[in-house]
Amino acid sequence: MNPSHHFSSCSLTRIKILALCLATAASGLSVLVANEPGADLQPAATRSVRAHDPSTIVKCKDEYWCFCTGRSLPSYHSKELRTWESGPRAISNAPPWAAEAVPQNSGSDFWAPDIIHLGDRYLLYFAVSTWGKNTSAIGLATNPTLDPNDPRYHWTDQGIVVQSRATNDFNTIDPAVCQDFQGKLWLAFGSFWTGIKLIELDPATGRRISADSQIYSLAHKDKIEASYIYPHDGFYYLFVNWGQCCQGVRSTYNIRVGRSASITGPYFDKPGVDMMLGGGSLFLTTSGNFIGPGHAGIIPQGSTNWFSCHFYDGTRDGRPTLGLLPLQWEADGWPLIQ
Numbered sequence: 001m002n003p004s005h006h007f008s009s010c011s012l013t014r015i016k017i018l019a020l021c022l023a024t025a026a027s028g029l030s031v032l033v034a035n036e037p038g039a040d041l042q043p044a045a046t047r048s049v050r051a052h053d054p055s056t057i058v059k060c061k062d063e064y065w066c067f068c069t070g071r072s073l074p075s076y077h078s079k080e081l082r083t084w085e086s087g088p089r090a091i092s093n094a095p096p097w098a099a100e101a102v103p104q105n106s107g108s109d110f111w112a113p114d115i116i117h118l119g120d121r122y123l124l125y126f127a128v129s130t131w132g133k134n135t136s137a138i139g140l141a142t143n144p145t146l147d148p149n150d151p152r153y154h155w156t157d158q159g160i161v162v163q164s165r166a167t168n169d170f171n172t173i174d175p176a177v178c179q180d181f182q183g184k185l186w187l188a189f190g191s192f193w194t195g196i197k198l199i200e201l202d203p204a205t206g207r208r209i210s211a212d213s214q215i216y217s218l219a220h221k222d223k224i225e226a227s228y229i230y231p232h233d234g235f236y237y238l239f240v241n242w243g244q245c246c247q248g249v250r251s252t253y254n255i256r257v258g259r260s261a262s263i264t265g266p267y268f269d270k271p272g273v274d275m276m277l278g279g280g281s282l283f284l285t286t287s288g289n290f291i292g293p294g295h296a297g298i299i300p301q302g303s304t305n306w307f308s309c310h311f312y313d314g315t316r317d318g319r320p321t322l323g324l325l326p327l328q329w330e331a332d333g334w335p336l337i338q
Contacts, residue, residue, distance in 0.1 A: 051076070051322035052246075052310050053112035053174075053226070056297040058122065060146035064299070066308070066322065067113040073126060077146070081306065081324060088148050090124055090141060095157045101137040104130040112174045112226070112295065118185070122146055123206040125161065125175035125187065134171035134193055137163035140206050161187065161207050162199060169194045170215070174295075176228045177201070180236070180263045188218065188227040188238075195220030195276070196227045196240060198264060216264045219275035228296040233333055235259040238267045239296035240280060248318025251292030255309065256280030257335065270334060284337055289314030290323070298327060305329075307337060 053069040063077045065087065072089035094107040105128050113126040121142050129136035140158040147153060164172040176188040185201040187208075198216040200209045218227070219240050226241035237259045243252035258267035258275040266274050273279030284293045290311050297308040307327040312318040325337050 050319055052320040053295045054297065054308055054310055054322045055113045055115045055124075056176075056228075057081075057299040057306070057308055057324075058115050058117050058146070059299075060117070060122070063147070065115070065146045067115060067124065067126075068322070069111045069113070071108050071110075073110050073113055073124075075146075076322075081301065087146075090143075090155055091126070092155075095139055095141075095159070097160055098128045098137070098139070101160060101163055102128045102130060102135055104133070104135070114176050116177045116179070116185075118179075118203060118206070120144060123177065124155070125177055127173035127175060127189075129171070129173050133166070134164050134168060135166055136172045138172050138175045138187070138189060142206060158206060161201070162189065170197050174226050178229045178231065178263075181231055181234075184263075186229070186263055188229050190227060191225035192223065195224050196238070198229075217276060218265050218267055219258070219280065221278055221280070226295045228298075229263065230296075230298050231263075232329065232335075235261060235333060236263045236267075237335060238265075238275065239283065240275070241294045242280065243292070245292060245294055247292075248312050249291055249314055251312050251318070252286075253292035253294040254285035255283045255293055255296055257283040259333070281334075283335065284309065291318060293323070307335075 051068045055067040057064050057066045063079050064081055065077050067073050067075050072091045074089055075087035076084045077087045078084045111127040113124055115122055115124045121144050124141045125138055127138050138161045140161050141155045142158055143155050144152045162172050164170055171191045171193050172189050173191050174189055179185055185203045186198055187201055188198045190196040196219040198218055202209050221242055223243055224240050228239040230237045239255055239257050241253050242256055243254050245251050245253045258269045258280055260267040268274055269279040269281040291314050293309045293311045295310055299306050305327040306324045308324050310320050311323050313321045328336050330336050
């Protein structure tokens with residue numbers, strides 16, 4: 001999300017690419033199919049579906065859950081990653097700190113959530129901000145379960161994790177949470193300004209390890225945001241978005257990737273360019289009516305790694321829609337959507 005202007009067991013040589021879509025206003029399914037490598041991804045939408053800035057997909061009991069930008073943070077759930085239904089909104093009442101931290105925010109408009117299952121609870125991070133400003137904050141809510149029928153179901157506000165003000169050179173939106181290979185907890189964030197940042201979190205609380213802990217700089221570009229870090233086979237893969245979102249069919253979002261042996265960087269793209277110096281190998285971009293993919297996520301299921309993102313559906317006037325595409329890892333370790 002761009003506040004400067006608007007508010008990631010068989011051969012895949014000939015496999016069909018499927019993208020399963022969900023909405024912020026109604027349940028439904030859309031499918032993307034490409035019969036041959038390099039073919040345009042063409043949505044065959046079956047319903048009016050919408051989703052923007054999707055979180056990483058997580059599993060609770062026998063269902064998968066995803067959260068999206070919107071009023072009170074909409075949620076969606078599915079048993080098989082195909083048929084999705086609307087779930088309860090996560091933040092029924094604006095947390096008391098939101099109006100103080102971001103006075104111009106409407107009070108219920110939360111951006112770009114991300115979620116992780118850690119121990120006996122789910123940690124949901126989300127951003128509060130306003131268009132064109134870096135007066136922003138990332139908050140945390142926790143819940144022992146995502147199942148609304150479970151008597152333990154209750155979201156608890158844990159306050160601000162990190163915030164930025166007009167005097168800062170970064171912007172605290174687009175949170176992305178992950179664990180490193182040693183089990184430490186980290187939060188990446190950032191949009192425009194000086195780019196993508198990273199802080200360490202306390203696994204016991206989900207909050208920043210200290211108010212003045214180090215902020216690491218991971219990537220920079222004139223238009224960069226929506227980071228996501230995925231540990232795989234000894235490396236940390238940093239996905240980011242370049243370009244402009246939120247313009248429907250005119251959106252120029254594209255997903256770039258680099259990797260590092262350390263979660264704190266430095267991150268380099270395939271040719272070896274530092275992502276702090278503008279590096280970033282193209283991973284996923286507009287193809288036919290699959291326009292402006294953004295907000296990467298990866299969820300393993302069986303022998304398949306599913307790559308989640310939103311895209312703007314060219315067959316539906318650029319409506320933002322969540323897609324899932326099968327991801328493979330090349331022999332040299334780099335991720336690939338075939």
